[in-house]
Amino acid sequence: MDVEITVRVDGRDCRLTVDTRTTLLDALRERLGVTSPKKGCDHGQCGACTVLLDGRRVNSCLALAVAHQGAEVVTAAGLADGDGLHPLQQAFITNDAFQCGYCTPGQICSAVGMLAEAEAGWPSAVSGDFDAQKVVLDDGEIAERMSGNLCRCAAYANIVPAIAQVAGR
Amino acid sequence: MLAGAPDGTFLGGGTNLVDLMRLGVTTPDVLVDVRRLTSDRIEELPGGALRIGAAVTNSELAADRSVRRRYPALAQAVLSGASGQLRNMATTGGNLLQRTRCAYFQDLTTPCNKRQPGSGCSALHGHNRDLAILGWSPECCATHPSDMAVAMTALGAVVHAQGPDGQRQIPVTELYRLPGDAPDRDTVLGHGELITSVDLPALSFGASSRYRKVRDRASYAFALVSVAAALDVTDGLVRDVRLALGGVAHRPWRATRAEEALRGEPATAERFRSAAVAELVDARPLSGNAFKVPLAVNLIVSTLLELAGGQP
Numbered sequence: 001m002d003v004e005i006t007v008r009v010d011g012r013d014c015r016l017t018v019d020t021r022t023t024l025l026d027a028l029r030e031r032l033g034v035t036s037p038k039k040g041c042d043h044g045q046c047g048a049c050t051v052l053l054d055g056r057r058v059n060s061c062l063a064l065a066v067a068h069q070g071a072e073v074v075t076a077a078g079l080a081d082g083d084g085l086h087p088l089q090q091a092f093i094t095n096d097a098f099q100c101g102y103c104t105p106g107q108i109c110s111a112v113g114m115l116a117e118a119e120a121g122w123p124s125a126v127s128g129d130f131d132a133q134k135v136v137l138d139d140g141e142i143a144e145r146m147s148g149n150l151c152r153c154a155a156y157a158n159i160v161p162a163i164a165q166v167a168g169r
Numbered sequence: 170m171l172a173g174a175p176d177g178t179f180l181g182g183g184t185n186l187v188d189l190m191r192l193g194v195t196t197p198d199v200l201v202d203v204r205r206l207t208s209d210r211i212e213e214l215p216g217g218a219l220r221i222g223a224a225v226t227n228s229e230l231a232a233d234r235s236v237r238r239r240y241p242a243l244a245q246a247v248l249s250g251a252s253g254q255l256r257n258m259a260t261t262g263g264n265l266l267q268r269t270r271c272a273y274f275q276d277l278t279t280p281c282n283k284r285q286p287g288s289g290c291s292a293l294h295g296h297n298r299d300l301a302i303l304g305w306s307p308e309c310c311a312t313h314p315s316d317m318a319v320a321m322t323a324l325g326a327v328v329h330a331q332g333p334d335g336q337r338q339i340p341v342t343e344l345y346r347l348p349g350d351a352p353d354r355d356t357v358l359g360h361g362e363l364i365t366s367v368d369l370p371a372l373s374f375g376a377s378s379r380y381r382k383v384r385d386r387a388s389y390a391f392a393l394v395s396v397a398a399a400l401d402v403t404d405g406l407v408r409d410v411r412l413a414l415g416g417v418a419h420r421p422w423r424a425t426r427a428e429e430a431l432r433g434e435p436a437t438a439e440r441f442r443s444a445a446v447a448e449l450v451d452a453r454p455l456s457g458n459a460f461k462v463p464l465a466v467n468l469i470v471s472t473l474l475e476l477a478g479g480q481p
Contacts (some may be wrong), residue, residue, distance in 0.1 A: 020200075023187070043188050044255060056228075056257045062187045063258065067180065067202050114253060122232040125248040125388065131237055147388035148252020 005069045009034055010078025018065050025049045025060035028075065036077035036105040040150070047149035050106035050113070051075045057113025059148075076105030079112065087166045088112060095162035099153035107149045111163050114145045118167070137167040171361035172333055174199040179363060181263030182226065184255050189268060193277050194284055204260065207365045211235065217371035223262030223364045227251070227317065230261060240369060242378035242397045246320035249382045252389055262364040265318055265328070265344065268355065269311035269419075270391055271300060282308045283352040290352075298457040299393065302465075303449075304418040309352030310455055312416055313345060314391050319415035320380055322423050323397035325370050332362030341367070345420030352419075374401035374409060381472045382415070383464060392416035394461050396468045400476040402436040410473075414465055417452075424448045427469065436477040438470060445469035 004017045007024075009032060016031050025042075028034040028051070037060050040048030044062040051060045052074040060073075079086035088108050091097070098104040118135040126144045127135070135141065142160050151159065171177045177199030180186060189195040208222025211233050219235060230236060231247040251259065273279040273291035280289035292300055292310050301310045318341065326341045344356050358364075369375075378399035384390040395415035401408040410431045412424035427448035434440045445466040452462045 021190075042191065044184055047252065047254060050254055057254050058258050059184075059252075059254045062182075062184050062255075064180070064183060064187060064200075067183065067204075110254065113257075117228070117232075117253065120232070122228065123237065123244065123248065125245065127248075130241055130244070131234070144388055145253055148254045 003066045005066055007065070007068065007070070008072045010073070010075055020064065020066050022065045023061050024051070024053070024063040024065045024068060024073070027065040028060065028073070034075055034077060036075040037109070038102055038106060040103065040106070045150075046103070046106075047110055048103045048106040050110040050149065052109055052113055055113075055116065057110050074109070074112075076108050079108065086112070088115075088162070091162040091165045092159070095158045095165065096155075097158040097162040098151075098155050103149060103151045103153075107146070107151070107159060110146060110149045111166070114142075114163075115167060118145070137164065137169065139164065142167070170201050170363075171199070175360065177201065179203045179262075181224070181260035182255075182258035183263075184251070184259045185263065185267040189275075192275055194268075194275055203262070203363060207262065207363070214368065219369045221261050221367045221369065223260060223366055225261045227256040227259040227261070227264055228253070230317075231256070236369075238376060240320070240324055240372070240375045240378060242375075242380045242399060243317065243320040243324060243369070245380035246316040246382075246395075246397060249380060249392075249395075250316040261317070261367055264315055265321075265341075265364060265367070266356065266358075267315055270314045271311045272296060274311060283311060283348070283355075286351070286353050292455075294456065296457065297455040299391065299416075300455060300458060301418045302452045302454050302458055302461045303414075303422055304347045304420070305453070305455075306348045306350065306352070308350055309348035309419070311348065311352065311419055313355075313418070313420050315421070316380065316382060316392065316395060316415060318345075319395055319413050319421040320378075320397040321367065321369070322421035323399060323411045323413035324372060324375065324378070325411070327368045327370070328364055329366045329368065330358060330362050331365050332359055334359075336365075338368075341421070342423050348419050355419075372399060372411070374399055377401060377476055378411070379472055379476055381468055381475075383468055394464045394468055396465075396472045397421075398469070398472045398476060400436070400473055402477050405435055407431045407434050407436050407440075412448075412469065412473075414448075414469075417461060417465060424469070431473075436473075438474055441470045441473040441477075442466065 040046035209224035430444035
């Protein structure tokens with residue numbers, strides 16, 4: 001069954017007709033040519049497909065496109081301001097936080113979402129003071145909060161400092 | 170809503186359902202997106218109880234200040250599950266209804282009585298390291314994967330459901346079935362019965378609660394064994410206690426035997442251990458998970474000691 005939907009992707013309004021079973025990931029990549037989110041596992045387990053959906057990081061491979069009519073989607077390709085890289089993009093370069101680059105767009109979108117969550121005071125599974133007003137993003141917190149993004153090249157050792165740098169540490 | 174669609178089902182965040190559809194395990198012909206049909210708010214009820222709308226996301230639930238303060242075990246349980254991305258999408262109702270992660274259930278090529286009644290249970294004499302030690306039957310030894318449900322079980326949560334026959338309230342301890350000879354039915358809910366909210370009753374010592382999860386990795390893995398506990402110690406005696414186990418059965422396991430053994434007793438490691446042993450005395454490990462029995466006992470003792478340590 002085909003349904004017409006409108007989504008805003010990286011600042012652009014897009015209208016398209018999709019089968020109801022189409023995921024947001026496939027709509028982005030196959031239909032709209034937005035290939036920055038990657039299909040790593042297609043089961044919501046690797047995070048390579050992470051995008052920001054109405055400001056929150058999600059696995060686009062598990063989101064049905066028709067369930068997100070009118071949503072605002074930001075992919076890694078939509079983070080830069082013209083030629084001005086997003087601070088996280090710059091930090092990933094400066095800290096050598098990727099090798100093959102396949103997980104990288106998902107890592108960066110996830111980190112953007114994660115920093116917003118920390119800013120909002122959300123605790124994590126490793127937060128010691130559970131009721132603290134402010135989140136302190138030490139390496140343990142970053143690793144826990146980013147645990148949904150796998151990197152087969154194991155660039156984790158540089159991903160964490162890249163994120164820490166943008167977090168102000 | 171699903172009256173005319175016997176093969177239809179409800180869609181929340183889709184984090185389990187869409188995956189199962191892709192695997193071919195679940196094949197609904199109609200999906201009803203219920204995220205806007207139920208409340209996405211957490212509201213305070215008279216008397217100090219909290220009502221959690223079924224559409225509240227896992228992230229919002231765990232971040233809520235009232236939940237963190239009054240029922241830290243629940244927030245910790247939610248945060249210990251899945252990933253940040255999944256918690257942002259997953260709903261309260263969907264989390265309760267997620268299906269087992271037994272590998273054979275998810276694999277169309279292997280016999281599974283839950284997926285296909287009568288086909289057999291591949292896990293009983295196969296890979297069962299992550300499966301049940303309590304309440305299993307020869308038909309099925311699957312475990313329920315939800316962390317949130319374990320904490321809700323310990324805290325005495327009550328589910329509100331709305332169906333073709335009207336509304337009803339179901340304590341979480343009665344929501345899930347044991348597999349018996351009908352493992353294809355995870356819960357007592359009927360077709361078309363929608364979870365609308367979950368009530369957390371006021372619990373005077375809820376703030377003295379904890380969720381501990383033991384798993385193969387430090388993050389992003391299901392529980393081998395988990396414990397949700399709330400403990401009220403006064404003058405060195407257990408005034409009241411709530412205890413539930415995850416990762417050990419087809420449903421979160423409310424440890425009523427251990428609770429009864431502890432009430433009124435000294436809050437000591439020795440008493441905690443004998444109560445835990447009493448709870449696990451009927452455990453029947455499978456070929457690959459005997460380690461879960463001492464692990465469960467140790468985890469109960471360790472968690473209760475941690476909670477008791479904060480109280481005189």
